[in-house]
Amino acid sequence: MSETLEDFSLGKRPKTKGMIHKVGVVGCGAVGQEITRTVSEYGIDVIFLDLTEERVQDAIVQISAQLDETINHWGLTPGEKRAILSRIKGTTEYSDLADCDLVVESISSRKKGTSLEIRKEIFRNIEAVVRQDAIISSNIVTLMISDLSSVLKHPERAIGIHFILPINKSNVVEIVKGINSSDEAFEQAAKFAGMINKKIIRLNESPGNIVTRMLVTTINEACEILMEGVASVSDIDMAMRESGYLFGPFEMADRIGLDKVLKYMDNLYQEFGDKQYKPSPIIKRLVRANYLGRITSRGFYNYKSGRPVDQTVTCAVIK
């Protein structure tokens, strides 16, 4: 009944496809939380889904704590925090994702074994509730978007978006086109990236994309140097940091989580059969001992209040 702005259109130009108003995030572990927070920071509504009400509540608490941390470092005002949280909702029901323009699957890759089947199931669940023109996406690392989208009725709407950690600091996302991904899906994903202020790296699907593939080989090589007794963990990290990397390879591995690093390596080794991707025995031993990195407060380093205090693996020295 009431008039809208459409009534005053001059009809001067073709209608462009709608914007991204609402984003769904399935899986709200550490990475899902970072995606949720970043998307909301740029004024987009986000609804995240996790398995239990408890996990949903926990994620909200975590996100709130991360925002407080930013406030403490003068990066955000309390008013801005309220606005960000007001745009975030949690749910355990897929039906709540119905009006999302784009849904990102970002379940934790911590569990043993391949997560391919679980992720396919999630894709199916998403497609069952969203609009026909909604984009279905995965924060894809070593899996292939074509494999995931094979279960969709409309596989052309699926596209990979790899967020690079830490998401609020990195300026880019990798947008991964699968065999079936349509140009429209790519355009929408690119528009979304623009809305959250990320440059895009466009690539054709390949396990590990660019970033993860380069990263795991660097981590493996760092483990070699360590095992050969050439230098210590902190010295190798310092050398790389000082030569221009944001983080040293061990710091980076601890940040990602050694279990995840191991899984990336396994997947890449399986795909390429090249031994440069074969997980270093040190990483396997650390994971077995539950030294997973920052998440367990010990990995290549021991952590106290989130800061590395000493190294856990010593360098072999010839006396």
Next chain:
Amino acid sequence: MKIIVLNCGSSSIKYQLFEMPSKNVLAKGLVDKIGLKGASIKHKRSDGVEAKIEGEILDHQSGIEYLLGILISEKYGSIRTLEEIDAVGHRVVHAGEKYSGSVYITEEVIGALEECIDLAPLHNPPNLKGIYAMKELLPEVPQVGVFDTAFHQTMPPKAYLYGIPYSLYEKYRVRRYGFHGTSHKYVSQRACEILGLDIEKQKIITCHLGNGASMAAICNGKSVDTSMGMTPIEGLIMGTRTGDLDVGALLFIAGKEETSIQFTSTLVNKFSGMLGISGVSSDMRDIEIAAEAGNERAKVSMEMYQYRVRKYIGAYAAAMGGVDLIVFTGGIGENDTITRTRSLDGLEFIGVNINEEVALKSRGKEMLISTPESKVKVIVVPTDEELMIATDTYEIYEKLALESVD
């Protein structure tokens, strides 16, 4: 003739339709939340007819398209067709060193403004979006750019250079530019008009005190110094901006708090100023209430604010070798009688004498607040940047018309 004035922000557009040269405002409004949820246009016609219309506004161009649609609509419109619009005036924040006055917008001008994006990354891009949109929607209509920085381009190098290696000025044009130029220009001219003074013979200090605040020293009609610098952070203490700050202190803070450049920017832009000191609010009205209730930090923040204004008055009087006229404008300058009056405390020695009775009563209107004997006249002039933009646009349009006749 009819001129539309646009002030495009990152997610909003303020607009006014003027009849010139009568300066009548036919309609004005605000396009709000562009690209966000809950977008709307609030429109008001001169006869009081108002509307708030909601809908999806994808970008600046659709916002402008809708506002033009409203302007020619039967229900809310002020004109019958778009052909009635003779010119468009745009507020543009940063024109770098390129333009010292308003200009007719050509491809070359657009190129120059695009080059200035570096200097005003938050403001110039939306200003440019407004220009692109109008080019598309009204391709035959001349557009004029009115720049916040232009009026201050008359500053001499001794006032605009920073004490940093000259090569940085050459490489990146790091220098003081100043802002609020349109306002400083308007109120200085208007003040002289009211008082019947020849602006060419006056030493004027203008104080634009709003949430953002700056002062200018205007000698014989030309800006010779201003308190904002390369960015709007420098100078007076503002609602949430620091104003003048020892860069050494900032480096120290950044080191201690381990803040990134981005976070440091939030610190000096959003956490500082009156809000940061008082801990009460960035709004002077709230701070005054708190100060009256005995809040010591609110009190000291007000004293700091007034002291900084007073210091700049002294500095600019020294810079010009005297002062004949002080003008107050902006939300605080026009309405906050206490801040305005206390800022002038102790300036009798340079010839400022305030009629406190008038000064403490007059709000929001043109009013002389100095005594008849006061050597320095002090006047309040509400700013009207939109009118100034319309006036400049009108003048340039007339000149263009003359040239095309020749």
